[in-house]
Amino acid sequence: xxxxxxxxxxxxxxxxxxxxxxxxxxxxxxxxxxxxxxxxxxxxxxxxxxxxxxxxxxxxxxxxxxxxxxxxxxxxxxxxxxxxxxxxxxxxxxxxxxxxxxxxxxxxxxxxxxxxxxxxxxxxxxxxxxxxxxxxxxxxxxxxxxxxxxxxxxxxxxxxxxxxxxxxxxxxxxxxxxxxxxxxxxxxxxxxxxxxxxxxxxxxxxxxxxxxxxxxxxxxxxxxxxxxxxxxxxxxxxxxxxxxxxxxxxxxxxxxxxxxxxxxxxxxxxxxxxxxxxxxxxxxxxxxxxxxxxxxxxxxxxxxxxxxxxxxxxxxxxxxxxxxxxxxxxxxxxxxxxxxxxxxxxxxxxxxxxxxxxxxxxxxxxxxxxxxxxxxxxxxxxxxxxxxxxxxxxxxxxxxxxxxxxxxxxxxxxxxxxxxxxxx
Amino acid sequence: xxxxxxxxxxxxxxxxxxxxxxxxxxxxxxxxxxxxxxxxxxxxxxxxxxxxxxxxxxxxxxxxxxxxxxxxxxxxxxxxxxxxxxxxxxxxxxxxxxxxxxxxxxxxxxxxxxxxxxxxxxxxxxxxxxxxxxxxxxxxxxxxxxxxxx
Numbered sequence: 001x002x003x004x005x006x007x008x009x010x011x012x013x014x015x016x017x018x019x020x021x022x023x024x025x026x027x028x029x030x031x032x033x034x035x036x037x038x039x040x041x042x043x044x045x046x047x048x049x050x051x052x053x054x055x056x057x058x059x060x061x062x063x064x065x066x067x068x069x070x071x072x073x074x075x076x077x078x079x080x081x082x083x084x085x086x087x088x089x090x091x092x093x094x095x096x097x098x099x100x101x102x103x104x105x106x107x108x109x110x111x112x113x114x115x116x117x118x119x120x121x122x123x124x125x126x127x128x129x130x131x132x133x134x135x136x137x138x139x140x141x142x143x144x145x146x147x148x149x150x151x152x153x154x155x156x157x158x159x160x161x162x163x164x165x166x167x168x169x170x171x172x173x174x175x176x177x178x179x180x181x182x183x184x185x186x187x188x189x190x191x192x193x194x195x196x197x198x199x200x201x202x203x204x205x206x207x208x209x210x211x212x213x214x215x216x217x218x219x220x221x222x223x224x225x226x227x228x229x230x231x232x233x234x235x236x237x238x239x240x241x242x243x244x245x246x247x248x249x250x251x252x253x254x255x256x257x258x259x260x261x262x263x264x265x266x267x268x269x270x271x272x273x274x275x276x277x278x279x280x281x282x283x284x285x286x287x288x289x290x291x292x293x294x295x296x297x298x299x300x301x302x303x304x305x306x307x308x309x310x311x312x313x314x315x316x317x318x319x320x321x322x323x324x325x326x327x328x329x330x331x332x333x334x335x336x337x338x339x340x341x342x343x344x345x346x347x348x349x350x351x352x353x354x355x356x357x358x359x360x361x362x363x364x365x366x367x368x369x370x371x372x373x374x375x376x377x378x379x380x381x382x383x384x385x386x387x388x389x390x391x392x393x394x395x396x397x398x399x400x401x402x403x404x405x406x407x408x409x410x411x412x413x414x415x416x417x418x419x420x421x422x423x424x
Numbered sequence: 425x426x427x428x429x430x431x432x433x434x435x436x437x438x439x440x441x442x443x444x445x446x447x448x449x450x451x452x453x454x455x456x457x458x459x460x461x462x463x464x465x466x467x468x469x470x471x472x473x474x475x476x477x478x479x480x481x482x483x484x485x486x487x488x489x490x491x492x493x494x495x496x497x498x499x500x501x502x503x504x505x506x507x508x509x510x511x512x513x514x515x516x517x518x519x520x521x522x523x524x525x526x527x528x529x530x531x532x533x534x535x536x537x538x539x540x541x542x543x544x545x546x547x548x549x550x551x552x553x554x555x556x557x558x559x560x561x562x563x564x565x566x567x568x569x570x571x572x573x574x
Contacts (some may be wrong), residue, residue: 298566361489363464364433368548379464393465393487423427423438423490 021322027403028056033075040373045410047375048193048221048352048399050243057247060306064299071295072386073272087298089389090305097308098238099229100255105262107288108301112141112220113254115239116187118291118376119216120147122264123185123237125198129155130156133182135213137170137199139192142382149189157184157367164389168195168344172203179211181365186215189237190222194381194397195344196327198226205234214381219237220244224401225323225350227316228253246401247307251300252293260352261287268293299352319402323351326400329411336414343390351400354381357416360423364394372410431542432549433490436498441490446483446500454481454488458570459559462550466492470559477508482560489552496556498537508564522553553559 006016020265027033032052035042044052064086070077072084091106100106109115138161152159160183162175170188179186179373186208192197205215214236222228222238230238237256243249256264266273266284270293276281284290311319334340339358357365362378369376379394380387387394398412450456450471459468468486472479480501499518503511506543517532518540527534527546543553551573 347514361464361492363489363549363552364491367546369430384465387465422433 009397016126017338020304021314021318021402022308023322023403023405027405029056029262031055031058033403035268037370037373037375041117043372043374043411045400045404045408045412046375047224047401047404048196048244048381049272049340050249051071051224051401053248054246054310057303057306061248061303062301064302068211071288072298073402074352079348080213082339083298086305087296087301088172088255090301093118093305093308094253097228098223098253099231099367100257101231103257104287105255105261107254107256108296109252109254109291109296110250111241112218113242113252114240115237115254116144116216116218117147117419118267119187119237119239120151121254122267122291123214123260124155125153126264127184128152128155131182132157133160133178133180134158134186135160135162135175135178135183135186135188137175138164139168139170139186139197139383139386140189140317141193141218141220143220144187144189158182162188164386165283168192168197168390169346170197170199170204172200173208175204176207179213181211183208183211183213186213187218188215189218190228191225191350192344192383192386193352194383194386194395195220195346196221196349196399197344197346198222198348198350200348201233205345211233220321221350221352224311227318227320236260242304242307243382245307246303246311248297248300248303250303251297253304258287261291266290267294270294272296280382283318287299314402322402323400324403326406326409327351327353329406330398330412331401333413334416337413337420339420340416343392343395352397353399356392356399357393357419358423360419362369363392364423365419367418369412369415369417372411372415372418374408374415426532428545434539434544435491436536436539437494440494440497441511444493446481446497446504447485449524450483450518451483455477455563455566457518457559457568458553459486459562459573461488461492461555464489464552466552466555468496468556470496470556470563471537472560472563474564477529478486478543479503479506479508479511484556484559488555490548491540491552493553495540495553498531498539499556499560501509502535502537506527513563514560514563515528518557521556522550 030052052216066080070083072087095103095105160178163171208215216237217235219238219240224245241252274295275285341356343354366378377397454471456471468489471483473481482504487570488514520528522543558571562571
């Protein structure tokens with residue numbers, strides 16, 4: 001064990017000390033982090049919105065376009081075969097990354113939003129009838145709320161919402177009470193984008209399965225911060241985006257259990273998703289291709305594969321431990337700021353800090369922070385009902401990633417004191 | 425960002441944002457229109473009592489950032505008692521000022537509204553400053569019950 005090489009970005013150090021991320025070395029791999037905002041170094045704390053890209057991902061995409069690009073699943077020529085192979089390798093990387101059982105269960109889509117829309121439309125048509133119910137939670141991103149609202153309206157079904165407590169944790173007791181013989185699906189965030197709450201997904205799935213109800217998990221905020229094992233969680237669907245995982249935008253994943261995906265009708269239709277087409281009858285391709293109509297974001301898939309390679313080379317255990325340490329530090333520093341109220345204090349939390357400062361509007365705070373080079377998100381975080389639950393129009397949200405340091409948290413804290421001063 | 429924060433958040437702006445003037449609803453037959461910025465959730469209703477083509481009273485209610493509220497508050501002060509045509513001219517001169525930092529016409533006296541001269545250096549905030557004005561124009565036109573920045 002002692003002689004094992006350190007993963008890149010992990011300082012070796014003496015064998016008795018726990019190994020730690022070499023964050024300075026990691027930061028150097030992200031070209032965008034070198035820039036300045038005006039005269040101030042960029043402090044990027046909007047990682048729940050999207051993450052920056054390491055050189056390895058940028059290079060993989062450029063290399064693919066330079067050397068291996070062609071359309072996939074069609075050409076008999078060598079270049080198309082190479083592109084197809086690269087695309088399918090990316091799928092296999094995703095499968096291993098979330099420990100799915102079979103490549104056929106990995107559908108490559110544009111992102112979490114498309115993944116959820118796919119299930120809402122396709123599973124909705126398969127299973128949801130008038131009077132049926134779909135259960136979500138009060139902390140959902142609009143992307144795991146509006147598609148179900150629409151599906152319910154179209155199918156004559158009813159949307160049920162499991163509440164959260166004052167700490168921003170799901171009320172499991174209330175959730176369980178919402179599971180009835182009419183419930184057709186549960187759709188819940190693995191990690192809340194606005195508050196950082198990590199939901200007890202195994203519990204959520206176990207209770208739903210106890211009533212034979214399938215579960216979709218919105219993993220957009222989870223995959224870059226937690227180890228995700230879809231077989232251990234036993235969810236029926238799992239959705240996430242590449243761009244929040246240090247990969248490109250425009251590529252994402254829907255994992256679905258094969259039996260369900262096989263039974264579901266196509267979502268979009270066109271090329272690649274068919275087996276044979278005649279004017280009177282079309283038969284569909286097998287999964288996952290049945291759900292991948294048209295030419296996909298091929299280079300995006302390759303970039304996602306590279307992002308997964310990068311992420312795994314650093315190591316999820318190291319990343320998770322480091323981010324938890326950073327969260328604890330940031331929470332402590334922010335608690336020293338007068339008149340700052342944190343929104344969301346779940347016991348299990350990802351590295352997201354949501355707060356309001358005095359009675360200052362979040363956008364004014366964000367403008368002052370931007371003036372200090374600090375990029376945060378201000379507003380309702382696409383979770384308006386959740387904001388209402390906490391009686392605020394919006395919050396300031398600082399969300400961290402593996403390349404953030406204690407120093408940048410100090411810059412944030414200074415910026416917040418300056419906001420109090422400027423907007424006194 | 426290169427803009428100077430103190431140019432954006434002048435004392436006048438902070439004062440009006442904390443103590444907005446004419447912060448109330450006007451009852452019918454006053455006209456009203458809502459302004460909404462879905463990006464940040466700023467939401468105002470602007471009321472205007474128009475009699476004989478004069479803005480006899482201008483008021484507003486709602487929630488928003490400091491810039492949005494201060495701009496609305498200063499607007500009510502500047503336009504109260506003015507003729508409709510003058511109000512439209514002031515609104516246009518103010519729009520030019522906020523988007524470019526330039527005073528377009530010496531014929532229009534913007535008065536205290538010039539505190540927003542620095543806003544053009546903060547492009548992401550221009551919509552906040554103009555929201556109340558868009559709602560006012562919609563209320564005067566009677567063209568829309570609600571205007572949105574997006």
